[in-house]
Amino acid sequence: MTGIVSVAMTRTAAVPVDDRSSPALGDRARIRVGIVGATGYVGGELIRLLERHPRARIVALHGRERDREPIASTHAHLGGTGHVIDARMPTDVDVIFLALPHGTSSTLVPDLVSHGTTVMDMGPDFRLRDPADYPRWYGFEHPAPELLASAVYGLPELHRAQLSGLAGRFPAIVGSPGCYPTATLLALAPLAREGLIDDLVIDAKSGVSGAGREPKPDMTYSEVNESVKAYGIGGHRHVAEIEQELAGMDATASARPVDFLPHLVPMTRGILSACHVRPRREVTQAELDALYRDAYADEPFVEVVGTPPSTKQVLGSNHCRVHVTADPRTGRVLVIGVIDNLVKGAAGQGVQAMNLCFDLPEEAGLEQLPLAP
């Protein structure tokens, strides 16, 4: 009965751009971007950010079984962009974002990189360097293990040098970090680099969007609202990334397996990772303050804050806030990291890494301030 009114598409003008070329871009003014898996939540966020990116242009959105559907069918809020889904894999792009289930992108990437495309893989297929971790944590044999060594773990705060200019090298593969590891590693990196982590308990809380868009029985509003629960007990897959990267900063830290417990809380976005650290030696608050201030003074997206941050303080932005405390009563150090799981924990981080790969300003397209309340 409902009358069907044709949507008046209103394509609001993009911000003015500086069209000077960059070495990695060659003569082209904007990098051409393709997004595979555009119909999920990470895909939607990539569209939201890249549609307003001053140096990028979305040229292809790929979605299975949705050929020729307007973007409004899956992302109603983005209907005004006028984009249309295409079931064919994007070609003639400078960079391709893959937002796919684990085990899928690794079958596509060898061909993509052979054509010189830079790959930003949002899933786990190129995060881990040890091929044996894939059957162990994800249940599949990696089909392209030879590419793992050269793939870069896309956390700019840890691997900026490797990411910079990567688009001009071969193969150009970024394994974009998981949401929990991002919040956790940014909280722990300054301690890990100093070799200060002895015992470690990570207790993390996530909004529901991290579980993806697929409707599952325990993801309905009625089940999630007014409820908190732990899950992934005994070994969530993100442990593998966390242990790998901590070991990369402090070889001795890998001696003890990480105790990581995630929780689902009734909110859509946001991750808070509480890291309970027993330090190798006594540390003072003043020492911690200096350590963290120095570590993040020049980081555009990491803020060290003096009061315990809430996830809402970074909602919708690419920011991470970190709060560190020495507790003289227990002798422990507590570090808390908060991010928006879909931005700094996924799409925004991918864009940040892409900017580095193409020698663009690191903050391009990521200038949005957090949305609160």
Add this chain to the structure above:
Amino acid sequence: MTGIVSVAMTRTAAVPVDDRSSPALGDRARIRVGIVGATGYVGGELIRLLERHPRARIVALHGRERDREPIASTHAHLGGTGHVIDARMPTDVDVIFLALPHGTSSTLVPDLVSHGTTVMDMGPDFRLRDPADYPRWYGFEHPAPELLASAVYGLPELHRAQLSGLAGRFPAIVGSPGCYPTATLLALAPLAREGLIDDLVIDAKSGVSGAGREPKPDMTYSEVNESVKAYGIGGHRHVAEIEQELAGMDATASARPVDFLPHLVPMTRGILSACHVRPRREVTQAELDALYRDAYADEPFVEVVGTPPSTKQVLGSNHCRVHVTADPRTGRVLVIGVIDNLVKGAAGQGVQAMNLCFDLPEEAGLEQLPLAP
């Protein structure tokens, strides 16, 4: 016991700007903005938007009893901007936003306009043209009734011509619309202009942020969550604006008082206004489709959509979505409008009107796409 770490402020770079002068701006590259009442929710949204505006620069944030406090004390999410609150009224600004309780700004505006400052009043003091409406609906005698006739009701979709270039005229006062009237008037304007509205019931639903930041007993999370209630029964103040503007479009519409019922729903942002219209004559869906398409085809922020919109589809953006249906069973026309109450319903609308006043591109600083999920 909590260790206090100094906040490492990270001021991310603003987007590149086009510094060509406009007639209304004279030679200045960016308009200088002051915000009075910067510590409330509307104030926070103004900062969020204007901090990234390519042609504006925040030069003063005023807050009572918070002199010299960093902005992070009241708007933690905006701590990275490095702004500081000032208890003195802003001077040497091109435009001043007033986000104050009713009855306050009307005491300040005469002096402000006498100095040539353009005033964007976010409260109701300059929305109503009839001075008698102030004692009736707001309980105070207007202290500057002579200014009401020249103040412009700041809904660009209804009063664009009056707003354009207003900064160069005297007095330059914009009474920025209330949140409910914005969603309602954009839903009804095409019908009203055609004189099609006979009987009218407006049933609206709002998120909690519309009630402001002040902690009140019935605004705590525990009271609001899992609960819906109606309020303002018998005459919410926004009725006055709605009736005034409807009458402006269709003198005959003012014959019958508007039945307007607002509800509080458990969400932070968003307004949905459901307008049940008994039309003066039978109208078909095809006629409505054409009417609304024509009305909003060129509007940058209003989208006519073919499926009932949710408030989340416009969250964090300056967009309004409108959906119109003829119901042959009842003979009524239903029109639904949704907005983000703090953006198109307040701060964003104020920026949009400011852009018009200064002959800037209407969408400047408002390019953000909606944030979903």
Add this chain to the structure above:
Amino acid sequence: MTGIVSVAMTRTAAVPVDDRSSPALGDRARIRVGIVGATGYVGGELIRLLERHPRARIVALHGRERDREPIASTHAHLGGTGHVIDARMPTDVDVIFLALPHGTSSTLVPDLVSHGTTVMDMGPDFRLRDPADYPRWYGFEHPAPELLASAVYGLPELHRAQLSGLAGRFPAIVGSPGCYPTATLLALAPLAREGLIDDLVIDAKSGVSGAGREPKPDMTYSEVNESVKAYGIGGHRHVAEIEQELAGMDATASARPVDFLPHLVPMTRGILSACHVRPRREVTQAELDALYRDAYADEPFVEVVGTPPSTKQVLGSNHCRVHVTADPRTGRVLVIGVIDNLVKGAAGQGVQAMNLCFDLPEEAGLEQLPLAP
């Protein structure tokens, strides 16, 4: 990896019961209850209420494809009851509750009533008296139209006399009302009986549990949270019940079709129905007060309240709150009704009607006070 610990079932003792027999019960101390469709939300609420009912005993819980599964598999919160699902239809019961999709129970009921079982149908198959309404509103031809005339619409406040002792008659079929009609009809009944309703707009808001347990794409937490939307535009199925029952109270009221608009709001439980009435003649607040006070003075579950009620005030209880206001400005009467959609709007109402059918105290098993905050 997760360690599996066997659940220690703790069956807390039921409240003391009075085992005197009632005429309708014969010699049996407790009525034997079967629930078909026990795995859905209404099924779960029926278990919650009947498990503590002093005069009833659950003897069979039926669920398709879940044979022999402990109840904890589908209703984790009820695991302590120790119940087990059975795929066979219950037999040897006094009363059977059917919580099934529309079009299903009508194929089962003829056989059930032929065995003398009292049927409480929670779906729509026995709510409407006119067989032609089923193809029109539900898209199926009713397979047992001859039973519709004798089925009782199970709203005790309207049909108490017909429900009382029904268990001893043939056929004993109760069509338990929908959630929206319950809130709406209790709000409107006093006006309807007086023939006072002229024009009528019903604008209702519901929590998500009303949509059932099935995970659907637009029912996930991420989609529902921070969002309001209208749906069922142009004719929600519950219109049929509302029009039927209003006509039953006031034949002239049926002249105009009901304008009914439901909304989905971000909460799990609760319905608020706002009824905007243009009365046939002028009515005063004093008249309305007396009318409603008289109508509901002896009703155990309906409270007429002097301030606009929130849905939370009845959460988890079988209560309905009604608030009525005359608006001299518009000449309209506004009536608001709130209920818990799963209790007074479904399971609780079914238990209340069952109590009447078996001549039990109407409040038996429904004594729980609302749960707030």
Add this chain to the structure above:
Amino acid sequence: MTGIVSVAMTRTAAVPVDDRSSPALGDRARIRVGIVGATGYVGGELIRLLERHPRARIVALHGRERDREPIASTHAHLGGTGHVIDARMPTDVDVIFLALPHGTSSTLVPDLVSHGTTVMDMGPDFRLRDPADYPRWYGFEHPAPELLASAVYGLPELHRAQLSGLAGRFPAIVGSPGCYPTATLLALAPLAREGLIDDLVIDAKSGVSGAGREPKPDMTYSEVNESVKAYGIGGHRHVAEIEQELAGMDATASARPVDFLPHLVPMTRGILSACHVRPRREVTQAELDALYRDAYADEPFVEVVGTPPSTKQVLGSNHCRVHVTADPRTGRVLVIGVIDNLVKGAAGQGVQAMNLCFDLPEEAGLEQLPLAP
């Protein structure tokens, strides 16, 4: 403008009661209960539970500055009970519940017990046995330190023997546990009694109602929704109770201070306490299963469950669910406890303890099953 309708109070009949006297009650059929601080959230829950308690009768509700106000003024959902607030301290009661800020009840209790009244103190004033803990954790000198030794910590699962029949002894003071300690101690007690706890990190999550009813700036819906944050870093007051009771079960456990970190999550009710334990020796899952099964097999309100419980599984009930897992990868034991903070974490626990004190059935008045979804 709103019409004021007098509320038609509907006092639904209480469940049938068994009026046999108990030794502790003497000849009286029901114990007479007074509630001091009846207008807060714990007060409201006490009314909700005791109003339906088969062996208790509320005879006085005390609230400061609200003399003669109907209960509906503060607890709208309880308006139907018809209770009225009284500003005078209750007299002629068998038991008095004190739901007051810390430091207040300790000034009232000496007089109350001198009259033979049994005191259920819901605040912290009689939870700690060491008077020195009050200045340290709560900032006040205890005014009646001589009563601390005889006060009983009201966690029935730990101190049932001391609580049983306490009403007949002098002084009869129960210090009802805090919400976090309840969930935590029930999770840890079986391990503590075996001396198995070496290192311990407690990471807890609470709904907002635990912060009480007072409207505070960071407790509004707009601030809490879509946000998680940690608080009480460096030493939340509940640490004192947790350490005291753990030491009572295992003297060696007190060697290391407890690392306890609470979080505020966007929900109204519920606590989840995740206890990360490094055991003194290796333990198997089978050993843990047996240990917990044995510990709680006869407990009416504690369920050991095989899948990680959500807080919603106990909402509105006096139940606690506990889940224990050995993690061979890390060598740690994880124990999770969930409760409704206002029921098992406050009012329900107080009623349970009261039942024991008066030799009533422990579950009396607490039979309600959890409310889900």
